[in-house]
Each structure stands twice: as structure tokens, then as C-alpha cells.
Amino acid sequence: MSLAVDIEFRLNGVVRRATVPADMSALVMLREVLGLTGTKYGCGEGECGACTVLVDGASINSCLLFAVDCDGREVTTIEGLAGDARAERLQRAFTEYGAVQCGFCTPGMVIQARRILAQHPHPDRATIQRGLEGNLCRCTGYRKIIDAVIAASDQS
Amino acid sequence: MRTLERYAAPRALGEALELLRAGDVTIVAGGTDVMPQSHSGKVQFGRTLLNVRRIPELAGIALEGGTVRIGALTTITALLESGLVRERLPILAEAADHFASEQVRNGATVGGNICNASPAGDMLVPLIVLDATIVLAAKPNGSIETRSLPLREFLTGPGRTRRAPHELLTAVSVPLPARGFVSRFYKHGTRPALDISAISIGIGGVKRDDRLESVRVVFGAVAPTPIRAHATERVLEGRRLDAATIEAAAEAAHDEVRPISDLRASAWYRQELVRNMTRRLLEDVARG
Numbered sequence: 001m002s003l004a005v006d007i008e009f010r011l012n013g014v015v016r017r018a019t020v021p022a023d024m025s026a027l028v029m030l031r032e033v034l035g036l037t038g039t040k041y042g043c044g045e046g047e048c049g050a051c052t053v054l055v056d057g058a059s060i061n062s063c064l065l066f067a068v069d070c071d072g073r074e075v076t077t078i079e080g081l082a083g084d085a086r087a088e089r090l091q092r093a094f095t096e097y098g099a100v101q102c103g104f105c106t107p108g109m110v111i112q113a114r115r116i117l118a119q120h121p122h123p124d125r126a127t128i129q130r131g132l133e134g135n136l137c138r139c140t141g142y143r144k145i146i147d148a149v150i151a152a153s154d155q156s
Numbered sequence: 157m158r159t160l161e162r163y164a165a166p167r168a169l170g171e172a173l174e175l176l177r178a179g180d181v182t183i184v185a186g187g188t189d190v191m192p193q194s195h196s197g198k199v200q201f202g203r204t205l206l207n208v209r210r211i212p213e214l215a216g217i218a219l220e221g222g223t224v225r226i227g228a229l230t231t232i233t234a235l236l237e238s239g240l241v242r243e244r245l246p247i248l249a250e251a252a253d254h255f256a257s258e259q260v261r262n263g264a265t266v267g268g269n270i271c272n273a274s275p276a277g278d279m280l281v282p283l284i285v286l287d288a289t290i291v292l293a294a295k296p297n298g299s300i301e302t303r304s305l306p307l308r309e310f311l312t313g314p315g316r317t318r319r320a321p322h323e324l325l326t327a328v329s330v331p332l333p334a335r336g337f338v339s340r341f342y343k344h345g346t347r348p349a350l351d352i353s354a355i356s357i358g359i360g361g362v363k364r365d366d367r368l369e370s371v372r373v374v375f376g377a378v379a380p381t382p383i384r385a386h387a388t389e390r391v392l393e394g395r396r397l398d399a400a401t402i403e404a405a406a407e408a409a410h411d412e413v414r415p416i417s418d419l420r421a422s423a424w425y426r427q428e429l430v431r432n433m434t435r436r437l438l439e440d441v442a443r444g
Binding site: 002003005022023025044045046047049052055058059060061063064065066068069071112115131133134135 | 159160161162163165184186187188191192194195201205207209233256257258259260262263348349350
């Protein structure tokens with residue numbers, strides 16, 4: 001049994017306490033300790049982006065983050081975007097534009113797209129493509145995902 | 157396999173250095189290298205896992221006299237967002253822009269990239285072009301002591317540095333380049349994002365009329381550490397940057413590197429890339 005550490009952090013707006021092995025990833029903590037399975041395990045080494053979460057507002061591969069390092073920080077997962085108006089626009093646009101096929105990459109895509117829109121309210125396609133380069137999708141060919149992010153942004 | 161006995165996330169440098177002095181410590185900051193390396197077995201945790209990410213002395217980017225001090229905890233994103241880095245050290249911002257993906261840039265730190273000492277480390281080539289010095293701190297007998305050494309001397313091999321086990325890399329110091337300093341960075345991978353360099357090239361020098369002086373040419377991923385290309389530099393130093401000089405420098409670069417073949421590229425291809433991209437970067441310097 002690995003060393004267990006008590007941590008406390010804000011998860012999707014709610015203060016949570018957890019006792020986690022010191023060598024556990026934040027991803028495994030979210031899925032297996034806290035039961036939030038919206039965040040996906042894809043590659044486990046930061047290549048695919050399926051495990052993307054927001055930590056203090058910045059997107060991070062939760063598979064590369066130590067769970068213990070969440071202590072005192074603010075973590076937002078895909079579950080925590082429920083009720084966020086911009087994220088709900090993204091959700092509708094993803095379905096409307098066919099940006100979801102198998103759906104496995106979608107939580108990470110939506111989190112990262114939310115981050116892009118927070119930084120660039122009026123992104124062009126190149127900005128979105130750059131922003132999503134850490135998120136792999138094996139179904140859509142990306143074009144429909146970019147279409148959806150454009151549609152959810154403030155284009156005027 | 158040993159088991160972890162202690163986890164610490166100190167909020168003061170002195171406390172971290174005392175833990176390091178006790179020995180058998182694995183240091184973690186962003187985790188982007190340590191986590192996958194621990195899964196693959198490349199890194200075995202010591203008795204203590206030391207998270208240095210909450211130590212304020214390791215944070216921040218500041219201009220101090222003629223030197224830019226970049227705290228070890230500076231993320232790659234923070235480098236990209238720093239006006240000081242973009243305006244005064246553009247080669248560093250350019251390399252940061254080619255670093256992995258946004259998710260990795262938001263977590264990965266400059267200090268971690270240096271201490272991981274990958275032959276292909278993205279920050280190493282531009283920092284050596286800029287003549288960066290690293291700062292190491294230790295607390296051997298009750299008080300904090302620091303020492304500095306040039307980054308290119310700090311790196312001794314893949315994953316190996318001159319950091320003693322009880323030392324912590326606290327910052328990297330970059331002297332502000334002289335007036336007229338120009339620089340270029342190139343990284344070759346099979347896709348723009350998340351690729352480990354097959355080769356990388358950094359070139360810097362002070363441009364006077366059509367000549368380059370104080371030339372630095374650095375190659376990544378062609379040797380156990382990033383290397384200064386002294387023969388190539390000698391071809392360029394003070395010489396008119398015309399077609400003949402550029403061609404001679406590209407040939408010198410090709411002949412100077414001794415890369416290995418691995419899954420990312422063959423030795424032959426790496427040498428071709430070094431020649432052709434050195435030529436292209438120098439032509440760009442000559443034009444610009």
C-alpha cells in the first residue's frame with residue numbers, strides 16, 4: 001500500500017476532501033476515488049487530451065498531474081461545466097454540427113474548447129486548431145469540431 | 157520496489173532544501189515528465205516525494221540589472237505570455253510556442269525541462285543560444301548556499317546533470333542580448349504538436365551590417381546533450397553572410413554532428429536536416 005495523503009480542494013465549485021496515494025494521478029482520483037467518470041483515460045501520458053481538466057482555470061492533462069498536487073486548488077471537470085452558459089452552447093453546437101461520433105474524446109474536447117473561448121472569445125479556425133492540438137479525435141477528422149467551436153463562440 | 161514514506165509540499169525554499177539534505181528524494185513540479193516516467197519504470201520514487209510547486213522563491217520572471225531571472229517553476233505558458241520574454245528573448249518564446257500542447261505547456265516548468273535533461277529538451281537549445289546560467293541552491297549546514305553554472309556545462313547526458321542530490325535548481329539566468337542580436341529556432345517533428353524533436357536548431361549572433369559576430373549555433377537531439385557547434389560557429393564568425401559562407405556553414409554543421417538512428421529519425425536523415433535547415437535559417441538571417 002502506497003503512502004496515503006489527505007488533501008482538500010475545490011472540485012466543480014464544492015470543497016472536497018480525499019485521501020489519496022501519493023503517487024496517484026489526478027485522473028485516477030477523479031474516476032476511481034471520487035466517482036467522476038466524465039474525464040476519460042486515453043493514453044496516460046499526455047498525448048491525447050481525453051483527460052483534460054481545468055486547474056485554477058488552466059487546462060491540464062489530469063493523467064500527468066499528481067492527485068496530491070490538487071490540494072488547495074480549484075479543479076473543474078466536464079461535470080462541473082453543467083450550468084455554464086458558454087459550455088452549454090458548446091454542448092449544443094457539438095451535437096448540432098456532428099462533432100461527436102464515438103464520444104470518447106468529447107469531454108476533453110469540450111473542456112479545452114471552453115478554455116480556448118475563455119481566452120479568445122472570437123477565435124478564428126487557426127486559433128481553434130492550435131488550441132485543440134493536444135486533443136486527439138479518431139472519428140471526426142476535426143473539421144466538425146472546429147465548426148462547432150466557431151458556432152459556440154461570439155461571432156458577430 | 158521501494159515504497160514512498162513521505163510526501164511534502166513545502167512553502168519555503170529552506171524547508172525543501174532540508175528535505176533534500178536528508179536524502180533519497182524524488183522532486184516533482186508540473187509532473188509532466190515524472191508521472192509517465194514513474195509509470196514506465198524509468199523513475200523509481202525515493203523515500204520522499206518532494207513537490208516544489210508551492211515554493212515562492214522558485215516563481216516569477218524578472219529583469220534584474222542586465223539579466224532576466226526565470227524562476228524554475230515558470231511554466232512554458234508563462235514564458236509565452238511574458239512580454240519581457242517575447243520582446244527581449246524571442247527565441248525562447250518561439251521554442252515555447254513549439255512545445256507539446258497547451259495542456260502540457262500549462263503544467264510543464266522550465267526548471268523541470270532543464271533537469272529532465274532530454275537530448276531533445278525544447279527549452280535547452282534556445283537557452284544555450286542565450287548563454288543561460290542555472291542557479292542551484294543547497295542547505296548543507298544550516299544556511300542556504302547557491303552556486304551557478306552555465307547551462308551547457310550543467311547537462312552531462314540523457315537525464316544526467318551536475319545537480320548534486322541535495323541541490324535544487326531554483327532559477328535560470330539569461331543575460332539580455334546585446335543590441336543587434338538576432339536569433340532563429342527550428343524544431344523538426346512529424347507533426348507540429350506533441351512531437352519530440354528529431355532535431356532542433358538554435359542560431360544567435362550580433363548582426364553588424366551583413367556579418368554575424370559572437371555567433372552561437374546549437375543543435376538538439378543529435379548528441380547525448382544539446383551541443384554548441386563550434387566548427388560551424390567558426391565558419392560564420394565575422395564573415396560576410398553571403399551564399400558561400402552559408403553553404404560552408406551548412407556543410408560544417410552536417411560534418412560536425414554525429415547523431416544516432418532511433419525511432420524518430422535515422423542518423424543520415426538527421427544530418428541532412430541539420431545541413432538543410434541550418435542553411436535555411438542562415439538565409440533567413442541574411443534576408444532579415
